[in-house]
Amino acid sequence: MRYLPLSPQDRTEMLGVIGVKSIDDLFVDVPQSARRDGLVDLPKHMGELEVERALSKLAAKNTPAGSVPFFCGAGAYKHHVPASVDHLIQRSEFLTSYTPYQPEIAQGTLQVLFEFQTQVANLTGMDVANASMYDGSTATAEAVLMAQRVTRRHKAVFSGGVHPHYLHAAETLAHATQIETVALEPAIDAEAKVIDAIDADTACVIVQTPNVFGTATDVSKIAEAAHAAGALLIVVVTEAVSLGLLKSPGAMGADIVAAEGQSIGVGLNFGGPYVGLFAAREKLTRQMPGRLCGETVDADGKRGYVLTLSTREQHIRRDKATSNICTNSGLCALAWTIHMSLMGEKGLRRLAEINHAQALKLRDALKAVAGVEVLTPRFFNEFAIKTRKPAKDVVEALANKGVLGGVPYARLHPEGGFEDVILVAATETVTDGDIQTYASALSEVLA
Amino acid sequence: MRYLPLSPQDRTEMLGVIGVKSIDDLFVDVPQSARRDGLVDLPKHMGELEVERALSKLAAKNTPAGSVPFFCGAGAYKHHVPASVDHLIQRSEFLTSYTPYQPEIAQGTLQVLFEFQTQVANLTGMDVANASMYDGSTATAEAVLMAQRVTRRHKAVFSGGVHPHYLHAAETLAHATQIETVALEPAIDAEAKVIDAIDADTACVIVQTPNVFGTATDVSKIAEAAHAAGALLIVVVTEAVSLGLLKSPGAMGADIVAAEGQSIGVGLNFGGPYVGLFAAREKLTRQMPGRLCGETVDADGKRGYVLTLSTREQHIRRDKATSNICTNSGLCALAWTIHMSLMGEKGLRRLAEINHAQALKLRDALKAVAGVEVLTPRFFNEFAIKTRKPAKDVVEALANKGVLGGVPYARLHPEGGFEDVILVAATETVTDGDIQTYASALSEVLA
Amino acid sequence: MTTTMANVGRPTRPEAASENNELHATLTGGRGLLQDEALIFELNAWDKTGLDLPEADRDASDLGDLVRKEPIGLPGLSEPEALRHYVRLSQKNHAIDLALYPLGSCTMKHNPRLNEKMARLPGFGDVHPLQPQSTVQGAIELMDQLAHWLKTLTGMPAVALSPKAGAHGELCGLLAIHAAHDAKGDAARRVVLVPTSAHGTNPATAAFVGYSVREIAQTPDGRVDLKDMEAKLGPDIAAIMVTNPNTCGLFERDVIEIARLAHAAGAYFYCDGANFNAIVGRVRPGDLGVDAMHINLHKTFSTPHGGGGPGAGPVVLSQALAPYAPVPWVVHDKDGFHLVEEERDVAEKSFGRMCAFQGQMGMYVRALSYMMSHGSDGLRQVAEDAVLNANYIKARLKDLMTPAFPDGPCMHEALFDDRWLEGTEVTTLDFAKAMIDEGFHPMTMYFPLVVHGAMLIEPTETESKQELDRFVEALRALAKAAKAGDVERFKGAPYHAPLRRLDETRAARQPKLKWTAPMAQAAE
Amino acid sequence: MTTTMANVGRPTRPEAASENNELHATLTGGRGLLQDEALIFELNAWDKTGLDLPEADRDASDLGDLVRKEPIGLPGLSEPEALRHYVRLSQKNHAIDLALYPLGSCTMKHNPRLNEKMARLPGFGDVHPLQPQSTVQGAIELMDQLAHWLKTLTGMPAVALSPKAGAHGELCGLLAIHAAHDAKGDAARRVVLVPTSAHGTNPATAAFVGYSVREIAQTPDGRVDLKDMEAKLGPDIAAIMVTNPNTCGLFERDVIEIARLAHAAGAYFYCDGANFNAIVGRVRPGDLGVDAMHINLHKTFSTPHGGGGPGAGPVVLSQALAPYAPVPWVVHDKDGFHLVEEERDVAEKSFGRMCAFQGQMGMYVRALSYMMSHGSDGLRQVAEDAVLNANYIKARLKDLMTPAFPDGPCMHEALFDDRWLEGTEVTTLDFAKAMIDEGFHPMTMYFPLVVHGAMLIEPTETESKQELDRFVEALRALAKAAKAGDVERFKGAPYHAPLRRLDETRAARQPKLKWTAPMAQAAE
Ligand SMILES: Cc1ncc(COP(=O)(O)O)c(C=O)c1O
């Protein structure tokens, strides 16, 4: 077996050194009834070529985003990632290292994390950021639990503009932890209704901008209202590129930012792995979940980095920890940091402007299609349209025409109404030609 | 521009340090008439996404070998290369380093070359091998020139089984250097006629096994005859995998081996880059072309490697050098060495057996097709067939049916006759299903 | 053919070899190939970018004052600068690809490169989680195949694929247990029993879902104390969480009895499956009475750890818990493969959703590629070689170091305590740092908590005997040096790493968690 | 925002930092992350393999005694072992991705990763050179596009793409010249004129095709001595080979006159275009009277050097030489793109074939990707920044070191001689080895031959000002140390590299060019 270095002769010698007769002697602690002599009922080992054939066959049954005019978003976005990003994250020293527990031989990973934390903090306009969460949705759920710890209150108010999967994941966890979740009605401008729902029991208010319908909002007023009520404002961002163009959550008064970083450096991957960004005000630092990397010096006085404030974490504090997270999304954070380092502020702004411009053009093109109503007035790179046929059928029909035309809102939230609403996104990977193709395909489908 | 680190401000500062006003002041030595003010008439710079789109479009117009039943050989073979090979050769330290002129900081490349030379020497059954040539064809041409230097004779006898491109490349060079080339008639068993062509003026005899028609031969008798006449025997191998199954050239008396290494570690690449293997008897070492890596010790007595015997080379000997070669095929040699290290003797033999077995099955399947005659009796993984329609048309018709069915011999050697001969190869990447597909497609084409 | 140390390129005279270095500190602080490297924020790249993007052909005036005006603080590097920056940094890391990485409990095994290639096929890497399911039939089928392998290997009837790591899997398992008790109207069960030796995520997860944690004692031979457990089981116990093989590297001999007792008391048996590598292909947790178990695909099934993640933590479930599994999951009918994404119909009892979308597809591809490559025969061999390697290390070190549980075989990891260091002034930490100088990553230290100064060594099956011997020789040499009183070698270690020992106290006392401009620094 | 050396991670006290190392030679010879590594032949892997291949289902009995019986001597490593072996080795290399690599004449510029990705598209990387041309239209079109860029940039009417490196391109150019003289029946021209400063491949190539070589003198300001050249031109001269910009890093001011004189004497002007990087987009060799010039795609157009190759050396040709270009080449008509592979019809005057197939397709893709990325504007900027960087280095070092040609600007490389080392006992070689300790690759040394103890520094355009400054500071510090008599720093250097100075004499005196089993060694 190509991944197993021991030769039969090695095995024999080693059993001799151990002083046992056979490998079975090392498994004596397994109860008799659970010992299996034969092989489990699965295929035997295969060569690379065979595995590659089998998996390529499966892969070929899928339609890659890059192979068609592509307009899906709803929390995962198709962006161009520079080739050097994927090249660098595959370096053995990054790919095959563990969480940097031994800082003397992990400065590579640690310095990257320090850069990542700084970039995330600066991008979100917050004081501190951690070294990544699994993804945006779990980051959001953790933010809610953190707000509960900080405020010692037990109610979380979700704007109707929060991505339904995020809401659902947070509700699932909240249910067990006795947090009451108030989920406001979904609406294009759902944020308008949030302030009224805040009361003295509210631990936190969760708003998303741009929201799931694409609406970009200034949440400063909500922040004020939340703070006035002694609650925290959690701002969710599912499209990190939007922060290149839009005001930062920090500037609008957020206490915690939970964001999906996938847009930067990470591919679509059918949903994962992604990278959760988690940032907060400085005074909340010690209530944050996840790893934190900090600067220090070595015995010779040279600058270096270590994982720090680990008394928050499960391996030290066990059932008193701020979170149970251990493995996070390190390599995706690396990809994020490299992509961001290549873009810089200048590139990110430009990228965001292009995304916005393509979305405006897409809006104009779709607006002109009979049977389409554009619902979202102010958006970044995604908006909602209403079609005169059911969204699910429209999207399926478009797929048959070779256009991946967006995500039916009802797929995210089947009971929410909106059966005729499609979320459509345009990024820099969408060409003007793609937009024309979409518009004509949609006219045909709706005809 | 993403590849240019200087900022406009850097440029201004630097001009100041240099003490000139503008960049034009640094180009004053260019004659006035040749100074161009404007840009050349080519497109302006493009982003990654745009370049990727344009080149992917071109790539999409080609039919990759891996996408269809594939039977082309004739000096370039489709083999499966383990994923780790391409991963490793892309490591910055290998990919972006130069020829290892500074051994203290090039031991990575140097130790690889030492391993490569050892593997090549052992595989070919020769005493010494160099650190690679451009490819098999140029290695062959160099071998002929080397034989001229060694024997001080000026006639080279080429078997009719030598790949016509190899012959042609050697003739081209020989023409200028006053070497008389005798090209024997192409024939399935061309080697049988070689001995008669050797005379007292013969510097070298060039035979290929398996030859271009696939015929595998024992060349020991030719070696004896050559040696008896004071000539050198150059053995050419275009399919390195064959050496896993067949007797080595060294064991059959070769003085020089010139081989194409592409089959191991290197992809098809539409013809290049490939990697030339060059091996010889020890006594000829100082007449060899190309780089040689040798073992030595450092100032602390530790083992290490250096480029050596460079008094043969152009940078030292200039017009007295054994060759003009400078850049060789280093990274392909690395790929070759890694792939070979993964295979080892055990894997290589097995691989060769599979190739042979697939070719036998292919032969049986094609033999059964009406209008096909199999010409090659003893072969490794490639053989010649005669079809009742012109080979060129047959191959084209097969391509239209989605089968890349081999190489018309006449494409290599238009004046050689054999308009109805196709060279067909089968490697481990050919499935039994592919063979069936080929046979039925061929029946249809020849019907 | 055997290798003599003298001719394999290692320095024949290490003392001599480094004698000269001391005399020649460099002028710029350079150290040959080891490049020091500033932060990206210190490279004067505020006004640059490493992307060539065209100008947008529509402006953003429609967004009015939503548009950001102030600078963000993000430098942009040209590609050559970025490449160099991250390549230099990478060289300051240890990695599996460099040498043995014996972090106990972490299963740092070889990560096959085929898996990386497969995960990058556009059909897997470039598909959107919410494309019409008709356009991702192969991706859903792959999830189904992975599920089949996991269920077959564990002998369990169901699996929830979506958890994003081991700890997330624990969360999933406990939420399923929570839901199952809820469904029975059994709200009184608020406690989870966890052995003291458990990984930190076990108690943390239990607390995270609102359970309180009670510890179970351990027997002198490193297993769950059945008596103690039985005494603590009662109508308030929701679940027991037991790791098997446990974190001492031992198989819980009484695991079937443990399960029986838990079930008899109305509790569920959550098994931490982080150590599944030791038994894969030889023992099926389903045969042991387990109700839920997470599998770290990034341990047993070789998806890369990536400097901290991502991972994936699918959870296999018993018949009792299966109905509560989180959405989405895969069903298969004559029309093809479908994702069940809603909590209704077949999923009406589902406890909810762990995260957006379908989980760690990139890891699914890698894990399946790994499983298919090994097959049923290879996977069994994995467990055997992992256990063999650990026992070999234990056997070769037991005369110099003190195994925590000397009697009987260990499983995939060998646990030592620090009794053998008594009186040497050298601590477990010091010893670990000296290993760095010899070229190895330290083992897991001070875990599990039940053993004093614990050193937990997990070699995995992907180490050759030669590398094991090299490792053992280094540890033996160090152990002898410690006992011989060569204290400075340990206290000051590491000497040969990119940095010397780091001041962790300072980092925690005055946390500096991001770069700030020197001006701002000065003002602090 | 500026960076102070104190806070960028470089040791603040280099002397102090390494003081401790000396005391602690390791026990096993380990040196932290730097792993020593045996040869694959020493890893006991004779009976192993890292491939899982099924058994062949037909035997090879039909091959009779052609089948090899004896062992070959090829070890096989499992993938984990192989990965580790080559990763460890890689870390002993310097590389562009690690730091400035100022090898003059070699143009060690950044290799964009996009190019690597493009070359691996299956439509380029996985197509066979002899597939029906109808199935590789995009590949042939790419060659045509590359040809268009090269012709436009050089202002030349034709290009032969197939030469596999610069030297092979020289061969191609001289063979074309040979054929052109042949066609005129001019067999008397048996000599090629080459300046003494020329790269070794120039005279070697001339000799390789049977010409004898006569040297041209150089003027005190580092250019071709026109007088000397004119005197040597005559009916026996087939060609002159002149490098421009030349190997002293200077533009041949009189290049147009050089061409005129050569042509007037019936000779052709072969221009070595290895240094095209200095003028791309600003000067077209076609405007200078060149007849043939190779372009190293692995220099100017950034295809990676790969530790020695592969490269590609397309040759642009004047109208006079174009008909003699080697096959194959690309033509385009209404039916698409075609490879002309035979020496008949349009190619009847072709001098033949340089190699099997079409040349270095993998490099064509990379080079075109590079060109399209830069565009006409970016390429011009390339030349300007390359020249700017070289002049900056020259300006910043000229007070301490002696520029070989102090007057006027240099082009893309700065040439120093060793006059400034006189009396220091330090040689150019010593100085170079000390650069290694400071973290840099040495410059090209002792070339060109016309300058004593030459140091030829080519930074390329892909270096940042920061890296240039770091480099300059290191050289300045070393230069001062040399002048201050700190000889041991140089004589014993490098101290901090993976190995100390290697014994090259020993290697050449008793060549050991392959591994042999210790037994055999002993018997030697
Ligand atoms: C025994 C044990 N349980 C649980 C975990 C947590 O797994 P993860 O890091 O994937 O969240 C680990 C990981 O280190 C572990 O070793």
Ligand SMILES: Cc1ncc(COP(=O)(O)O)c(C=O)c1O
């Ligand atoms: C001036 C000059 N000419 C020719 C060559 C030869 O080119 P190649 O190495 O590609 O064969 C070189 C390469 O170093 C060179 O610098």
